[in-house]
Amino acid sequence: MSEIVAARTPSYSRIELASVTSRAQTNLLGNIHGGEVLKLADSAAGVVAQRHSGGPAVTAALDEMAFLEPVRVGDIVRTFAQINWAGRSSMEIGVRIEAQPWDLATEVRHVGSAYFVFVAIDAAGRARPVPDLEAETDHDRRRLREAEIRRAHRLARRQEIEAGRLSP
Numbered sequence: 663m664s665e666i667v668a669a670r671t672p673s674y675s676r677i678e679l680a681s682v683t684s685r686a687q688t689n690l691l692g693n694i695h696g697g698e699v700l701k702l703a704d705s706a707a708g709v710v711a712q713r714h715s716g717g718p719a720v721t722a723a724l725d726e727m728a729f730l731e732p733v734r735v736g737d738i739v740r741t742f743a744q745i746n747w748a749g750r751s752s753m754e755i756g757v758r759i760e761a762q763p764w765d766l767a768t769e770v771r772h773v774g775s776a777y778f779v780f781v782a783i784d785a786a787g788r789a790r791p792v793p794d795l796e797a798e799t800d801h802d803r804r805r806l807r808e809a810e811i812r813r814a815h816r817l818a819r820r821q822e823i824e825a826g827r828l829s830p
């Protein structure tokens with residue numbers, strides 16, 4: 663695990679991953695299975711969470727995974743991942759997924775987007791504190807504002823469901 667720091671910027675942990683899809687990843691329609699796309703996004707988000715928090719982090723939740731267009735065999739899939747928000751131990755990571763035929767340098771399609779919540783954990787698997795997020799650009803500040811709205815909705819939804827289970 664790396665040293666404890668007070669704050670890190672989004673650019674410190676931002677990454678881009680690329681891979682080429684294969685026939686082994688297809689669904690019954692012959693396109694790339696949604697779960698394969700999700701796995702790429704989760705992996706990219708996990709790297710960002712690990713970098714920002716300076717140690718292990720696990721996927722706690724995923725919301726707003728949007729599959730916008732099919733991914734085809736032979737597409738180069740690029741995942742762009744960046745931290746949008748950091749709390750005490752949790753972080754929201756946004757992922758944008760693009761695809762492009764391996765043999766054509768032209769058409770790039772935005773095929774999906776997702777927001778993951780990762781929680782940094784210690785050696786015992788308990789939540790541990792993460793550095794604050796120091797937004798650098800107007801884009802970072804917009805993402806931070808929007809992530810706070812999603813966080814508030816997630817918490818409110820969870821509390822409402824839990825309250826409903828307690829009342830007969």
Ligand SMILES: CC(C)(COP(=O)(O)OP(=O)(O)OC[C@H]1O[C@@H](n2cnc3c(N)ncnc32)[C@H](O)[C@@H]1OP(=O)(O)O)[C@@H](O)C(=O)NCCC(=O)NCCS
Nearest residue numbers: 720721722723749750751752753779781783787788789816
């Ligand atoms: C994620 C995990 C460590 C959270 O443990 P926990 O006991 O609920 O921890 P806490 O209640 O202290 O919450 C820790 C943080 O996670 C957040 N959190 C926990 N569950 C969440 C959820 N479902 N959605 C959003 N945030 C969540 C809390 O809001 C809190 O955020 P904060 O510290 O920034 O304020 C635990 O649920 C876990 O280990 N889950 C399994 C993870 C896993 O196996 N993932 C798949 C493979 S990587």
